[in-house]
Amino acid sequence: MMQETILSDVVRTEGLVKRFGHVLAVRGLDLVVDEGEIYGLIGPNGSGKTTTMRMLCGILRPDEGEVYILGERVPSFKVLRSIGYMPQENAIYDDITVQENLCFFGRIQGLTREDVNTRADSILELVGLRGKRGALARDLSGGMQRRLSLAVAMIHHPALLLLDEPTAGVDPDLRVSFWEHFKELSAQGTTILITTHYLEEASRCGRVGLMSQGRLIEEGPPQALEEEAHAKTLEDAFLKLVGKGKEEG
Amino acid sequence: MNVFFVARNVFRRLRHDWLTVIMLGTIPLLFILLFGYAFSGTPTDIAVVIVNHDSGKITVNTKEFGTITVEKRLSDDLISGFGDHAFRARMVDDEKQAQDLVKRGRARGVIEIAPGFSQDLIDRVLSVKGEMAYSYHGQTVHLLPRGASERSAPALVLGVDRSNVPTADTIVATVRSSLNSLFLSYLAGRDTTVNWSDMMHTDDLYASGAGYMDYYSPGVIGFAVTVITSMLTLISLVREERNGVLERLLTFSIRPWELSMGYTLAFTIISLVQASEVILIAYFLFHTMFVGSLALMLLVIIVYTIGLQGLGTLLSGLARNEFQAVEYALLIILPGLILTEAFWPVEALSPALRPLVFLFPLTYLNRALRAIMLRGAGFSGIWVELTVLASYALLMLGLSVALMKRRGYTS
């Protein structure tokens, strides 16, 4: 039984703490995300969502606590191949083309040239950049650059996607198709941890974690959160819960 | 008014970048202080080897006693005439040994004094003066010219390593001036000068006929490679750092050493292309001297740029923005201009600064390039420099990989 839980946890953190000087960005976070789950991390600006993501993918070393990804203790080189991280900033090479970006990141993740090309085709289709394959990344619009960054995170078909505001600046049409795709991926067993400020998106997640001042103050399926806060929408719930969290914190 | 706002904003931004402020303040100081303290004029303390075979036996005709032989080593006067600072002289008995020291770069030149030096000098003096008073066993005797004496070879032979043009010139000038003073001391009161030009002969042991252009071009190559590589490495890494790509790469399954080596490979190719341009132009347009192996030269440049990129990577980890990157690059470049023998030999620096020269890897590159281009040195002639550069490259690569590791901390 014990064994099984460990295997089905794709993400598990224990008492995660991160300080930046005097700022306590994350204070004692215990987070568990199961296989195939879409977990939405929401919370006001500066509540520690990005910091958490960066600790999960091994960029930041936690001051306290542990991170386990796919049962491996982070930092682990082995596990990197199974992670697709999309940072909050675009982090793409803006002086090469869309195709060249995908190609470079794909090859680094161990894809063959053929694999990269076929993956690039389907991913560019998904993010709606097929026609921009040969365009320099810096010539793309802001939302298109965001889409390219998402494509880069997904190029190697990772088991875990860590997406930091993937839909910020992306138009509604495409956001809808992104979410369709996320659901599809999740049905195929991909685990997705996503942050967003669009709460109608958050309500599509299997579970939502509400962060405030570095702590997870509420967690559960979106409807449960709404009910708990006696709110009609997740947005109302967010506002009530965060307000309450502030009073307590 | 807007002009004022823009200007004030520049200073506001600097307020949060104390490193830049400090550098903006200190770089000009560093520059002028280095220049001011660095140069002591002409080279001093040049390592030379003196082979003194002067017998000091002078056979002369006298009015009083006919032909006598006196003992007087005039070569000692010649040597003391070099002064205390010009040379760091080492006396050896054997020419072979002396030339070997020059070959191994331990000395810049050999001063060889033939057995008949004193004799030759007095003969020339007497031939001009006609007669000279001399104290012989407490008695004043009058020396007379011996008539035409047969001189087979020059009494003073200099062998200089002309691959170091400034020191070679200084050696020749110093010896010549000491010899000239020696003559003048014997000819005091007469304005007739002795023609002693055939008494001294200079051989270029290496880089025969090299001029300043030949001397400078290895330095220009070394310096150009330094400027370009350090700027390139620092700025491109800082740029990637700034747009988050470097950080993102660390979440991909790429090892820090692979990342470092990848950059190193690319920057090395660029540096090589640029070094080749300089070499080609120097050779074909300015006909600079080039007697050694091009392949060896490129090898040395590669090893050097690898170390330099490692340093650049380290500094890029410290630099928070492009501004700071340029400042760090300047910190590499400025001393490179003055303290690395790019344009001046270590002997031309003031003695207090000389030890610093050996701390800069560029010094070893410049020395190796000069040895290859001007002396035609092979592997055995530059192995010391190559070893230093290779150790430095390994150290820097190791440190830069360690830094990458720390950034990502996922090994």
Ligand SMILES: Nc1ncnc2c1ncn2[C@@H]1O[C@H](COP(=O)(O)OP(=O)(O)OP(=O)(O)O)[C@@H](O)[C@H]1O
């Ligand atoms: N590198 C850093 N240095 C100093 N403080 C930092 C650093 N990164 C984050 N912080 C601080 O940590 C806290 C959490 O920041 P974080 O970026 O995790 O918030 P977030 O929840 O992602 O916010 P947003 O919704 O705006 O993206 C903030 O107070 C922020 O100022």
Ligand SMILES: [Mg+2]
């Ligand atoms: Mg964030």
